[in-house]
Every structure is written in C-alpha cells, then in structure tokens.
Amino acid sequence: MSELHNFTLLFLAMLLISTIMRLYLSQRQINTVTKNRSQVPDTFADKISLEDHQKAADYTTTKVKFGRLPLFYDIALLLIWTLGGGLEWLDQNIILALDLNPIMTGIAVILTYTFISSLLDLPFSLYDTFVIEEKFGFNRTTIKTFFVDMFKGSALGLAIGVPLLYIILWLMEKSGDQWWIYTWLVISGFSLFMMWVYPTWIAPLFNKFEPLEEGETLNRIKSLLTRCGFNSDGIFVIDGSKRSSHGNAYFSGFGRNKRIVFFDTLLKMLNDDELEAVLAHELGHFKKKHIIKGMIISFSTTLIGLGVLAWLMKEDWFYSALGISQPSTYMALLLFTLVMPVFTFAFQPLFSLFSRKNEFEADAFAAEQTDAKYLTQALVGLYRENANTLTPDPLYSAFYDSHPPAPVRIAHLNAHA
Numbered sequence: 001m002s003e004l005h006n007f008t009l010l011f012l013a014m015l016l017i018s019t020i021m022r023l024y025l026s027q028r029q030i031n032t033v034t035k036n037r038s039q040v041p042d043t044f045a046d047k048i049s050l051e052d053h054q055k056a057a058d059y060t061t062t063k064v065k066f067g068r069l070p071l072f073y074d075i076a077l078l079l080i081w082t083l084g085g086g087l088e089w090l091d092q093n094i095i096l097a098l099d100l101n102p103i104m105t106g107i108a109v110i111l112t113y114t115f116i117s118s119l120l121d122l123p124f125s126l127y128d129t130f131v132i133e134e135k136f137g138f139n140r141t142t143i144k145t146f147f148v149d150m151f152k153g154s155a156l157g158l159a160i161g162v163p164l165l166y167i168i169l170w171l172m173e174k175s176g177d178q179w180w181i182y183t184w185l186v187i188s189g190f191s192l193f194m195m196w197v198y199p200t201w202i203a204p205l206f207n208k209f210e211p212l213e214e215g216e217t218l219n220r221i222k223s224l225l226t227r228c229g230f231n232s233d234g235i236f237v238i239d240g241s242k243r244s245s246h247g248n249a250y251f252s253g254f255g256r257n258k259r260i261v262f263f264d265t266l267l268k269m270l271n272d273d274e275l276e277a278v279l280a281h282e283l284g285h286f287k288k289k290h291i292i293k294g295m296i297i298s299f300s301t302t303l304i305g306l307g308v309l310a311w312l313m314k315e316d317w318f319y320s321a322l323g324i325s326q327p328s329t330y331m332a333l334l335l336f337t338l339v340m341p342v343f344t345f346a347f348q349p350l351f352s353l354f355s356r357k358n359e360f361e362a363d364a365f366a367a368e369q370t371d372a373k374y375l376t377q378a379l380v381g382l383y384r385e386n387a388n389t390l391t392p393d394p395l396y397s398a399f400y401d402s403h404p405p406a407p408v409r410i411a412h413l414n415a416h417a
C-alpha cells in the first residue's frame with residue numbers, strides 16, 4: 001500500500017509543479033509583451049508599424065491567456081479519468097457489455113476514451129478557430145470545412161490507427177519480455193512509412209496541391225535547388241488560404257519522395273528574393289541533417305518510453321496508484337500515454353534548444369546561399385503578417401520556442417550580412 005501512496009503522491013506533485021511552471025511562464029510572457037506594447041523595438045522601428053506591433057502583442061497575450069483555460073480543464077479531466085475512476089468505470093463497463101478478448105477489449109476501451117476526449121476538446125478548438133483567429137483576421141475556415149476536416153481526420157485515424165494499435169497490443173500480450181523492442185521496430189517502421197506516404201497520399205486529402213506555375217519564381221527556385229544539389233519530387237502550391245491566412249512553407253517526405261510545398265498565402269506575402277531566401281533556409285535543414293537528427297531523437301525517446309512502459313506494466317502499484325483495480329496491457333498503455341507528459345514536461349526546454357540551434361544553422365546556410373538581407377526581409381514580413389511578437393519573454397521563449405526570438409534571430413542574420 002505504501003508504494004501505491006508514493007506514486008500517487010509523486011504524480012500529483014509533478015502535476016502541481018508543471019502547472020505552476022506553466023502558469024508562471026505564461027504570466028511572464030503576458031507581462032513582457034504588455035510592457036513592450038507601447039513601442040516598436042528600435043531594430044524594427046522602420047519596418048513594423050506601431051499598429052502591427054500592437055496587434056501582435058494583443059494576439060500573443062490573447063493566445064496565452066486563452067491557453068490557461070484548457071490547461072485547468074485538462075488537469076481536471078486527467079484527474080477524473082485516473083484517480084477519479086473514469087477509466088476504471090469505462091473499462092469495467094466495456095468488459096461487461098462486449099465480452100471480448102483482451103486485445104479487442106483494449107481497442108474498444110482506447111477508442112471510446114479517444115472519442116470522448118476529442119468531443120470534450122471540441123469547444124476549445126472551435127473557440128480558438130472561430131473566435132480568436134477570427135477576431136484577429138486570420139481565420140478562413142468555414143464551419144463546414146472544420147467538420148469535414150475533423151471527419152476525414154477521424155476516418156484516417158481509425159483506418160491507420162486501429163490496425164497499428166492491434167499490432168502493438170498483440171505484441172504486448174503475446175511476444176514475451178522483449179515486446180517493447182519489437183514494438184519499437186514496428187512503430188519506427190510505421191513512422192518512416194507514414195513520412196513516405198504523407199506527401200503523396202495523405203496531405204492531398206486535406207489540401208489541393210498544384211505544381212508551381214512556370215515563370216520567374218519557379219526558375220529562381222530551380223536554380224537554387226541545382227546550386228544546392230537538391231533533388232525533389234516537385235514544387236507545389238497548396239491552398240492554405242482555405243483555412244487560415246498564416247503563411248508557411250515546408251518539405252515533406254524523404255528519399256526521392258521529397259516535395260517542396262508553399263502555402264499560397266506565403267507566395268502572396270513574399271517577393272522572389274525573399275521566397276528564395278526562405279527556401280534556402282528550408283534546404284539548410286536538409287543539408288545540415290536536421291531531419292535525420294530529429295528522427296534519431298524521436299526514435300530514441302520512443303525506445304526509452306517503451307522500456308519504461310515495459311517495467312511499469314508489470315508493477316501492480318502503477319495501476320492501483322492511478323485508479324485502476326484490474327491490471328491489463330491496454331490499460332498500462334493508456335495510463336502511460338495519459339500520465340507521461342506530466343513527467344516529461346521538464347525536458348521541453350531541451351527540445352526547444354535543439355530546435356533553435358537548428359534554426360540558427362539553417363539561417364546561416366541560407367545566408368551563404370542567398371543574401372542574408374532577403375531572409376531578414378522575409379522574416380520581418382512573416383512576423384508582421386502572422387502577428388508574431390517581437391518582444392517575447394526570454395524565459396518563456398527559452399522554454400517553449402522552437403524558433404529563436406525575432407530580435408536574436410535578426411541580429412544573427414545581420415552578422416552574416
């Protein structure tokens with residue numbers, strides 16, 4: 001009984017610490033952005049108007065403030081599902097009602113849980129899209145597109161997720177003590193497969209892909225690709241404007257299946273020089289092997305996670321400390337997925353640090369291949385159009401931000417110019 005008590009206490013303590021930390025960071029972000037709201041930072045004074053600067057400040061603080069509500073809501077739900085007996089109740093009822101074998105019971109429990117959770121999350125995503133994004137003029141999604149996306153996403157999730165879940169639960173049940181190694185191999189292979197099919201099969205279910213039309217822009221891009229020795233399966237434009245006016249560009253796929261994708265919204269924001277600089281930055285991620293490094297990190301953390309799960313699922317206290325009376329493989333998997341983020345939250349700054357380091361390297365690559373001043377121009381344009389704050393709180397930024405804060409990033413680029 002004492003072990004039960006200890007793990008429950010540890011879980012609650014970590015939940016409390018991470019919540020206080022999140023609230024503290026969000027308050028710092030709100031304070032810093034509000035404090036700097038009245039004046040555009042000197043380095044941006046000739047590029048960003050006070051009106052745009054204040055819009056970015058208001059957008060940032062609104063987003064952070066709104067983020068607190070789901071934070072409390074998610075904690076309440078997590079406690080209800082675990083210590084409150086929600087999962088226990090779901091499990092018992094599904095066992096009684098369906099009378100299936102353990103693997104099928106597991107699939108039924110996990111699917112029901114996922115379905116209920118997504119319904120409970122729905123009000124927040126609706127509010128975010130149709131109230132906040134709408135208010136700041138970014139939303140282009142209609143209610144219809146929103147629900148069609150949700151329906152397609154769920155159908156796809158079921159079609160791909162259920163067979164994968166079946167394999168994982170089967171391995172956990174039947175393949176002995178080494179199940180976590182086999183499961184890791186399956187998950188890793190599956191991720192690679194998904195990266196490979198995503199650009200050609202999955203992304204087109206949600207957006208229209210059209211080859212970038214012939215002309216000056218395409219020629220500039222092609223010559224940059226040749227200069228950098230980069231082969232791709234094509235350069236495409238997608239109708240990002242169907243959902244949001246935020247602009248973006250990305251690469252997807254790997255091997256010969258790599259696609260370069262521009263949001264139509266980005267093409268509208270940038271001129272050819274700027275577009276070339278942005279693409280050079282993205283190429284930098286490839287050339288500096290960031291994609292591979294990211295995959296290695298993700299595969300290693302998955303392996304560690306599965307190893308920890310393999311240990312926990314054999315311990316009765318893991319279940320009883322989290323409100324479950326009947327240990328089972330699927331419940332171990334579900335509990336682990338629910339509770340793990342509370343413990344891994346502390347590693348967030350490390351991932352952010354890794355990501356920001358990559359951004360600097362990609363910027364440096366772009367500065368070698370094109371003129372650094374065009375990337376600076378493009379970034380300033382993107383900060384303005386996307387209403388990104390130029391004055392984030394340093395600690396908040398160090399903890400969460402995948403990209404360096406605007407002034408730091410521009411200063412680095414100026415050093416290259």
Ligand SMILES: [Zn+2]
Pocket residue numbers: 281282285358359362
């Ligand atoms: Zn980048």
